[in-house]
Amino acid sequence: MIKINELSHKIKIINTLYFEAAxxxxxxxxxxxxxxxxxxxxxxxxxxxxxxxxxxxxxxLMLVVMSLVATDMFMPGKRWSDSTCKSVLFLHRYFRSLSLCATSLLSILQAITLSPRSSRLAKFKYKSPYHMLGCLLVLSIFYSSISSPFTTHITATPNLTSPGFTYITQSCCLLPMHYSFWNTFYTLLTLTDVIFVGLMAISSAYMVTFLYRHKKQSQFLHSTNRSPTSSPEHRATRTILCLMSFFVVMYTLNSILSYLRYPSNDPIFYFIVILEGHSYATVSPFLVLSTEKQIIHIFKCYGRTVNI
Incomplete structure (x- = not known):
């Protein structure tokens, strides 16, 4: 009876996570x-x-991998092999890192978009947008090089339990690591994350300052035809600022929960960690789409083209 209730409880958890992913x-x-x-x-x-x-x-891709991890964490099934554990958990960490890089890059590019022509940032306005993706490619290689040594310590859960193992999911666990290796790995990841969050904070502060000055100028000139509210550029900036704020809050909270995760064996705690850790990936597209006034027009035009 207890096992049936526990299974029913886990089914509710996994369905909630699937709903978030959907x-x-x-x-x-x-x-x-x-x-x-x-x-x-x-x-x-x-x-x-x-x-x-x-x-x-x-x-x-992150939400797809999250669904796989959550399924193996909460639902009984066929155990993963050693290579599957390494691949899935590496991708889970990798996409999380790429999300941080892309969000930081988005914040910096929006600050460049707002910069006046006299600014030093103005020269980047005339660069092709696709050139900026090269930065993300370099950063992805950097994160891969950091995460690769960590991946070697991930293995399939052995048949016999061991107090030295850290169990991540039902199929995967983390081998014991030397104290110096763990400290080096954790320091590198933390330092890199702090740098990107710092860049995000600097660019966000620049955008807030710009919007504040623009509002003051508009009030001084008594301009009603071109207010910050009516400008698509300013609407997009405010949305990206909301995006940055939401990301920083969720990322900080997830980092705290992840640090507290290992001593806890409560499935509800694991559920909260996963649900909160992927809330940014779930909410962010709707925040971006809220500023796009031409969505309906573009889909209507495309529908007419298909019908013709």
Whole structure:
């Protein structure tokens, strides 16, 4: 009877996580499709369009991998092999790191978009948006090189339990690591994350300052025709600021929960960690789409083209 109740409890947990993944996959797929249709129509891409598209793709893959991890964590089934454990858990960490890089890049590019012509940042406005993706490629290689040594310590759960192992899912566990290795790995990841979050904070502060000055100038000139509210550029900036704020809050909370995760064996705690850790990937596409006034127009035009 206890096992039946426990299984029913885990089914509710996994269904909730699947529901979160379904919402996130739908939102990110719609955002990615919208960006593709803009490209097909020949619209000139904004500086922030490529990272937005890439962020949507990263979140789609992240949510798919999260569903796999959650299934192996909460539902009984066939155990994964050693190579599957290494691959899935590496991708889970890798996509999380790429999400941080892409979000930081998006914040910096939006700050560049707002910069006046006299600013030193203005020269980057005339760069092709796709050149900026090269930075993300370099960063992805960097994160891969950091995560690769960690992946070698991931293995399939042995048949006999051992107090030296850290169990991640039902199929996968973490081998004991030397104290110096763990400290080096954790320090590198933390330092890199702090740098990107810091860049995000600096660019966000720049955008807030710019919007504040623009509002003051508008009030001084008594301009009602071009207010910050009516400008698509300013609407997009405010949305990206909301995106950055939401990301920093969720990322900080997830880092704290992840640190507390290992001493806990409560499935509810693991459920909260996973649910909160992927809330940004679920909510972010809807925040971005909220500023796109031409969504309906583009899909109508595309529908007419298909019918013809």
């Amino acid at each position: 919402i996130g996959l739908s939102g990110n797929s719609f955002l990615l499709l919208f960006q593709v249709l803009k490209f097909i129509r020949g619209q000139r891409p904004r500086l922030t369009d490529p990272p937005i598209s890439l962020l949507a793709l990263i979140h789609i």
